[in-house]
Amino acid sequence: MADSAETQELVYLVTGGCGFLGEHVVRMLLQREPRLRELRIFDLHLGPWLEELKTGPVQVTAIQGDVTQAHEVAAAVAGAHVVIHTAGLVDVFGKTSPETIHEVNVQGTQNVIEACVQTGTRFLIYTSSMEVVGPNTKGQPFYRGNENTPYEAVHRHPYPCSKALAEQLVLEANGREVLGGLPLVTCALRPTGIYGEGHQIMRDFYHQGLRLGGRLFRAIPASVEHGRVYVGNVAWMHVLVARELEHRAALMGGQVYFCYDNSPYKSYEDFNMEFLGPCGLLLQWLLRPLMLYAPLLNPYTLAVANTTFTVSTDKARRHFGYEPLFSWEESRTRTIRWVQTVEGSA
Ligand SMILES: NC(=O)C1=CN([C@@H]2O[C@H](COP(=O)(O)OP(=O)(O)OC[C@H]3O[C@@H](n4cnc5c(N)ncnc54)[C@H](O)[C@@H]3O)[C@@H](O)[C@H]2O)C=CC1
Numbered sequence: 001m002a003d004s005a006e007t008q009e010l011v012y013l014v015t016g017g018c019g020f021l022g023e024h025v026v027r028m029l030l031q032r033e034p035r036l037r038e039l040r041i042f043d044l045h046l047g048p049w050l051e052e053l054k055t056g057p058v059q060v061t062a063i064q065g066d067v068t069q070a071h072e073v074a075a076a077v078a079g080a081h082v083v084i085h086t087a088g089l090v091d092v093f094g095k096t097s098p099e100t101i102h103e104v105n106v107q108g109t110q111n112v113i114e115a116c117v118q119t120g121t122r123f124l125i126y127t128s129s130m131e132v133v134g135p136n137t138k139g140q141p142f143y144r145g146n147e148n149t150p151y152e153a154v155h156r157h158p159y160p161c162s163k164a165l166a167e168q169l170v171l172e173a174n175g176r177e178v179l180g181g182l183p184l185v186t187c188a189l190r191p192t193g194i195y196g197e198g199h200q201i202m203r204d205f206y207h208q209g210l211r212l213g214g215r216l217f218r219a220i221p222a223s224v225e226h227g228r229v230y231v232g233n234v235a236w237m238h239v240l241v242a243r244e245l246e247h248r249a250a251l252m253g254g255q256v257y258f259c260y261d262n263s264p265y266k267s268y269e270d271f272n273m274e275f276l277g278p279c280g281l282l283l284q285w286l287l288r289p290l291m292l293y294a295p296l297l298n299p300y301t302l303a304v305a306n307t308t309f310t311v312s313t314d315k316a317r318r319h320f321g322y323e324p325l326f327s328w329e330e331s332r333t334r335t336i337r338w339v340q341t342v343e344g345s346a
């Protein structure tokens with residue numbers, strides 16, 4: 001890869017490149033990977049914003065496709081040097097059947113692995129999730145944990161089950177021989193709850209707050225701490241891993257990394273108020289707030305919301321020199337600016 005790198009010969013594929021995280025990965029690659037010749041964006045639903053990217057120096061190829069269709073994945077992967085696999089069904093609210101979640105997240109990932117093997121792509125980065133570890137349904141706290149912290153990971157909900165299985169497939173595929181005889185190098189990134197421009201749940205909370213006359217209601221104890229991470233830093237970590245994976249294959253291959261930055265540990269609601277507060281919303285106590293949030297709440301989301309899960313690690317810094325690209329202040333400012341542009345802003 002080194003020779004081609006100097007001459008802008010790299011071809012990258014981002015699956016799920018039109019999603020919340022995927023769009024940030026795509027834009028980050030175009031800004032921060034000077035060796036890129038072609039960027040392929042594979043998604044079930046292509047966004048209109050892709051058009052504006054097609055006028056730049058990098059060839060941007062939009063591919064409408066489905067990760068559950070092995071032939072579509074293989075066609076998209078063929079000739080790519082690096083695959084960043086972020087496509088997934090993120091549903092913790094029971095809108096999608098467990099079978100569909102499994103098909104997209106697990107079978108889709110298997111299809112991506114097989115496509116790499118069959119077509120000779122050597123570098124695969126998988127967007128996993130902190131959910132592969134926890135929180136578990138027993139509500140056991142994970143306090144400032146790292147990649148080696150023991151924790152009883154018990155999965156029952158289809159989403160974390162699927163992410164755990166898919167991550168395992170990706171890690172087990174490390175070292176498999178790809179077309180041409182060289183080994184596949186894989187690793188998995190585990191973001192905590194991601195926030196930032198394009199975050200759908202934040203948008204929904206904002207609209208709900210406006211509908212309620214500028215108020216949101218506290219439903220979970222303020223003492224429960226969540227670790228959150230800014231989407232720009234998650235994207236940056238993907239770009240860095242993709243860049244370093246060839247040169248540090250022995251160290252990074254088959255590894256997992258939590259995705260972290262310097263965002264403060266706070267309860268889910270207090271953290272959201274860091275952005276919604278400056279947009280004019282207030283957080284208040286209400287006697288029976290759960291009624292209001294019924295569509296969002298089920299035993300699983302309640303357990304997640306009510307359990308402390310915070311990550312404190314430097315593994316990504318030690319292994320590939322990761323430092324957050326955006327400070328907490330910048331992440332906060334960017335997110336507030338985005339909320340303020342959301343339709344219906346006060
Ligand atoms: N949002 C979060 O807080 C976290 C997300 N993640 C992971 O990050 C990844 C991206 O998540 P988000 O951007 O939040 O979700 P998203 O729903 O915004 O993006 C997922 C993208 O995958 C695409 N996709 C879904 N099914 C597909 C299929 N069958 N074939 C091709 N494309 C398909 C969707 O169209 C969408 O553009 C997921 O793998 C998710 O599990 C991990 C940790 C936290």
Ligand SMILES: C[C@H](CCCC(C)(C)O)[C@H]1CC[C@H]2[C@@H]3[C@H](O)CC4=CC(=O)CC[C@]4(C)[C@H]3CC[C@]12C
Nearest residue numbers: 090092129131192193219268269293296301304305
């Ligand atoms: C919906 C939950 C918050 C309810 C708050 C209320 C209404 C009571 O005030 C969300 C709390 C924590 C969220 C999850 C967490 O951020 C980790 C995640 C990681 C992922 O990989 C996918 C998304 C999610 C499971 C995220 C989903 C929403 C929450 C459960």
